[in-house]
Amino acid sequence: MLEEDQNIETRLIPILEQVSDPEIPVLSIMDMGVVRSAIIENGIVQVQITPTYSGCPAMDVIGEDIKKALKEANYESNIELILAPAWTTDWITPRGRKALEDYGIAAPLDAEADKAVLLKGKRMVKCTNCSSQNTKLISQFGSTACKAQFKCEDCLEPFDYFKCFK
Amino acid sequence: MKQNLYKYILGIADNSLILGQRMGALTGHGPSLETDIACTNISLDLFGQVRNYYQYAAKLKGDNTTEDDIAFLRKEREYFNVLLVEQPDTNFAYTIARQFLFDSYHFLFLTELQKSYDITLSAIAKKSIKEVSYHKRFSSDWIKRLGDGTEISHENIQEAINELWTYTDELFHQTEEDKIMVKENIGVDVTRLKEVYYDAVNGILKEATLDIPESKWFQKGGKHGIHTEHLGYILSDLQYMQRTYPNMEW
Numbered sequence A: 001m002l003e004e005d006q007n008i009e010t011r012l013i014p015i016l017e018q019v020s021d022p023e024i025p026v027l028s029i030m031d032m033g034v035v036r037s038a039i040i041e042n043g044i045v046q047v048q049i050t051p052t053y054s055g056c057p058a059m060d061v062i063g064e065d066i067k068k069a070l071k072e073a074n075y076e077s078n079i080e081l082i083l084a085p086a087w088t089t090d091w092i093t094p095r096g097r098k099a100l101e102d103y104g105i106a107a108p109l110d111a112e113a114d115k116a117v118l119l120k121g122k123r124m125v126k127c128t129n130c131s132s133q134n135t136k137l138i139s140q141f142g143s144t145a146c147k148a149q150f151k152c153e154d155c156l157e158p159f160d161y162f163k164c165f166k
Numbered sequence B: 001m002k003q004n005l006y007k008y009i010l011g012i013a014d015n016s017l018i019l020g021q022r023m024g025a026l027t028g029h030g031p032s033l034e035t036d037i038a039c040t041n042i043s044l045d046l047f048g049q050v051r052n053y054y055q056y057a058a059k060l061k062g063d064n065t066t067e068d069d070i071a072f073l074r075k076e077r078e079y080f081n082v083l084l085v086e087q088p089d090t091n092f093a094y095t096i097a098r099q100f101l102f103d104s105y106h107f108l109f110l111t112e113l114q115k116s117y118d119i120t121l122s123a124i125a126k127k128s129i130k131e132v133s134y135h136k137r138f139s140s141d142w143i144k145r146l147g148d149g150t151e152i153s154h155e156n157i158q159e160a161i162n163e164l165w166t167y168t169d170e171l172f173h174q175t176e177e178d179k180i181m182v183k184e185n186i187g188v189d190v191t192r193l194k195e196v197y198y199d200a201v202n203g204i205l206k207e208a209t210l211d212i213p214e215s216k217w218f219q220k221g222g223k224h225g226i227h228t229e230h231l232g233y234i235l236s237d238l239q240y241m242q243r244t245y246p247n248m249e250w
């Protein structure tokens, strides 16, 4: 997360890292890149979060979870939802990408490759089970709008692919 | 209140609300699990976008108006969506044709709205266009699959395109509010999108081995609140809970 717009006070980082994404519990919201700023003003933490997708139903829960985690660390907080700059999969950290893969969700490819696999049927997404690239697109939408459904033709594992979003 | 801006926002948002309601109603009724999931995911994206627009509109309106008041408590004539998005799901071909004809427009529209001088509208456009580019891929892909598929799928999608074609011209119609918003560099001059739109749409139809409809007569009215008979039924579903149990929450 090298995004220059991000502004998070160092001492708040370990607290925020404990909050996980309700839809992908292995992933912290920090690794997902949805926390854009967290600064302490007059003893109150002002947090700005941004949704991954406009219709992300997890945002209310994420807001509440952040409030709760900060409260346990004796901080009061205000949560604000911001839309700009718009979230991109580039904000998922390397640690986040690894957590996704370990969980069974293939991490997003770059924009070019993403188009090739989703539109041209190119086999480039690595199977999360056996690492084979002999994988086939089943559906452009998976269990949530941010994912597509793939199937490995070597080990036959069906799995989700996190689509590139930028 | 900025009345023109308020109405302009509703004009954009109502398209997403009504199309989202149409697609959401397919939950559990899609022809296959994958298309079912796709339609409902598209619906969810559209509802997410609608919330952003209505929250902004509610702020402009003041008087403790909420996004829900705007979504649920207007009368039929106070919705300004285009007629295209309220057309029924006669069969899967109609669902795909409607989505394709709207997505192709939606993508061009949002591309321009990103440049709006209104920072909230520009931010919503920048966010939404990423989602809409996936919708457009999905519906264009299906147009080709059905068009270039079996004899029956070809016939059905051709019929759906022919039937819905009459609603495409309205996408490029401007109301008085639209014109004022364009002048203030807030709104998009949709008249300038028309040529690119038909070029893009015709290109995909050709690829799908489909004929481009020749219809010269076009329906309009939605942008002025005059709707086809379908909207009333959609709204009675959409508004049922808030009308029956005012202010209910869950």
Ligand SMILES: [Zn+2]
Binding pocket: A127, A128, A129, A130, A131, A132, A152, A153, A154, A155, A156, A157
């Ligand atoms: Zn495999």
